Amino acid sequence: MLGGRATLLLLSPLALRLRGYMALTSALRTTPFASRRCQPSLRGSASATQGPLGPASGVPRVSAHLPSLPAPTSTSLPSTRLAPMSSAAGTPAAGTPVAAMADMASTGSGPLPVRDTVTLTPGERELFDTLLAATRHAGATTALRCAGGWVRDKLLGRDSDDIDIALDDKMGRDFAELVNDYLKAQGRESRHAAVIQSNPDQSKHLETARMKIGEVWIDLVNLRSETYAADSRIPSMTFGTPEQDALRRDFTVNALFYNISAGGVVEDLTGRGLQDLRDGLIRTPLPPLETFLDDPLRVLRAVRFATRFGFRLHPDVLEAAASEQVGGGGSSWKQWHRSR
Secondary structure, three states, X not given: OOOHHHHHHHHHHHHHHHHHHHHHHHHHHOOOEOOOOOOOOEOXXXXXXXXXXXXXXXXXXXXXXXXXXXXXXXXXXXXXXXXXXXXXXXXXXXXXXXXXXXXXXXXXXXXXXXXXXXXXXXXXXXXXXXXHHHHHHOOOOOOEEEEOXXXXXXXXXXXXXXXXXXXXXXXXXXXXXXXXHHHHXXXXXXXXXXXXXXXXXXXXXXXXXXXXXXXXXXXXXXXXXEEOOOOXXXXXXXXXXXXXXXXXXXXXXXOOEEEOOOOOEEEOOOOOHHHHHHHOEEOXXXXXXXXXXXXXXXXXXXXXXHHHHOOXXXXXXXXXXXXXXXXXXXXXXXXXXXXX
């Protein structure tokens, strides 16, 4: 067991980030913006954003909550830089973290080259062929999809070893056993899968099976739908459709799927992920206030992704992060803080 001194050293970076975030959101709430939102017109049809599953999937319509964006240009988003303030008002001067976060909504790398298809390495192709063969060997009908950061990075032309496989009808541990049975039948090496239990206190709400096939590590999880009780930040999990799984993710650029079972089709079930990736834009699939109230740590993830990729924050994301409900004075943050 770690001693008290070592524990403080481990926890102090997180504590500093959280205290900084609370101070940041407090300052943002008291700072006027030159512009709060994009153009007020809303998308008129939900069918344009619900993806191939359509309204029959039972997913709530989301188009009315998200403002439409004009074609990607250098002026596609209005400036949300902080308005000039006198020092007498006690507002942080230019160059402070508050001003830097606001600048994320109007600055970025501009339109990015995004590939239309995913190019697999030989190792990735061998891995996916093995997973498909294991599914056929078991007589299963499980649809296999890569999800999250691997899809985003591959479309940006970057290498990635962060392979998450989303399963439509099985838990990760069950599919791992299926794969190991196939490997043994083929006389190939099989390894025990490690099961990582859900841990809401660490914002990990789903059981994950982690296994190594050849030289590649993969995580296996089921597609899911999340619902939150009004007095809890711990979601109730059920198997979900691909669209429901995409909508509960943090940002549209992380909600893309690569459908292995369908021959490598890239699926954008939020209707915005690919365009936001091209535009270098951090936006949530559902209204950002709802997304951040479900898990306030997603605010920190938004800043991290914007910094890592040089992306812009959508003005609605910035406004929700600065809201009283999400910030240090809101009930959601207090509930999260008490659960630590």
